[in-house]
Amino acid sequence: MDLRAKALAVHFLTATGAVFAMLALLEAVNEKWDMMFVWLVVAFFVDGIDGPLARRYNVKTNAPIFDGVLLDLIIDYLTYVFIPAYALFASGLLAGWTGWVAIIVITFASAMYFADSRMKTKDNSFQGFPGAWNMAVIVIFATTPNHWVILGTVSLLALSMFLPLKFVHPVRTERWRPVTLPVALAWVGFASWAAWGNFTEVPAANIGLVITSTYMLLAGVAQQVIAQKT
Numbered sequence: 001m002d003l004r005a006k007a008l009a010v011h012f013l014t015a016t017g018a019v020f021a022m023l024a025l026l027e028a029v030n031e032k033w034d035m036m037f038v039w040l041v042v043a044f045f046v047d048g049i050d051g052p053l054a055r056r057y058n059v060k061t062n063a064p065i066f067d068g069v070l071l072d073l074i075i076d077y078l079t080y081v082f083i084p085a086y087a088l089f090a091s092g093l094l095a096g097w098t099g100w101v102a103i104i105v106i107t108f109a110s111a112m113y114f115a116d117s118r119m120k121t122k123d124n125s126f127q128g129f130p131g132a133w134n135m136a137v138i139v140i141f142a143t144t145p146n147h148w149v150i151l152g153t154v155s156l157l158a159l160s161m162f163l164p165l166k167f168v169h170p171v172r173t174e175r176w177r178p179v180t181l182p183v184a185l186a187w188v189g190f191a192s193w194a195a196w197g198n199f200t201e202v203p204a205a206n207i208g209l210v211i212t213s214t215y216m217l218l219a220g221v222a223q224q225v226i227a228q229k230t
Contacts, residue, residue, distance in 0.1 A: 007054075007062035014050045014068060017043045017075035021083060028087050033141060036087060037195035040134050043079040045188055047072070052171060073114055076131075081110040084137040088150070093140065095147045102154045106133055109158040124172035125220050129160040138191055139213050142199045142206040166220035175223055180216075187212040 024039035050072070059068050085106040089099045110131040113119060121127050136157060140150055168176070170184035190208035197205060 003057060004062045007057040007059040008066075010050060010053045010057055010059050011063055011066045011068060011071065013046060013053065014071050014075065017046050017079060020046070021075060021078040024079065024083050025086075028083060028090065031090065033087060033091060034195045034198040036083070037138050037141070038192060040079055040083065040138075041188060041191045041195065043075070044134060044191075047076065047079070048171060048184070048188075077110065077114055080131055080134045081107060081114075084133040088137050088140065088154075091141070093144065093147060094150055098147050098151045102151060105154060105158045109161055113161045121166060123175060124169055125223075126167040126169060128162055128165060128167070129157050130167055131161065133157075135187070135191075135213055135216065138195065139210060142194050142209055144199075166224050168216070168220040168223070170216070173220070176219060180219060183212050183215050187216060 020039045020043040024036045024043070027033075027036035027039060054068050057063075059066075085103045088094060088106075089103045094102055110133065113128065113131050116128075118127050119130070136153070140153070145153075168180050170180050171177075173180065186208065190205050190212055193202055193205035194209050199206060
């Protein structure tokens with residue numbers, strides 16, 4: 001397979017995320033939340049490997065007919081934002097008007113964030129919470145907090161999208177990558193395990209999911225704090 005074919009294959013791999021998004025949505029409509037999250041985790045894994053492959057095979061030069069960045073953003077909005085927001089609303093975890101507020105805040109703020117040209121920092125981290133609602137919502141399903149806690153969490157994360165806070169990219173942020181990348185892979189494992197067990201059968205998976213999610217959420221901010229002290 002020549003270089004152009006390999007670059008085109010990377011675009012095809014990215015596009016499979018749309019298929020996984022549809023499979024997740026079909027499960028969500030049937031309120032099969034465990035399988036919905038399984039497909040979202042699969043999409044998350046694909047999203048984690050297509051970027052390095054795109055850079056390796058230089059898709060901008062070898063397969064320029066497709067815009068890989070645009071393709072990635074479209075799929076990310078579906079799998080990171082739209083479907084998790086629907087699941088949060090339809091699951092009944094948010095009572096009454098709080099569900100409407102949550103989905104409006106999530107979808108509107110994320111649309112603005114995804115179009116923000118400042119979303120990446122010089123060290124390839126994210127400027128502000130990167131709209132990773134798939135990660136946040138799966139933790140909510142695993143822990144089932146009070147609806148006021150959920151609404152407060154959603155509001156804080158949405159606000160943090162537009163604050164000068166750094167959030168690590170598990171692959172591209174070089175600082176702490178020897179720790180961050182294994183933690184991200186562990187998150188994929190715990191998330192799959194927890195979802196496969198319908199969030200009730202394997203408490204250890206839920207605990208691992210919370211721990212790895214906390215690291216991914218706070219590692220970038222910790223890097224900022226440490227940098228200011230040194």
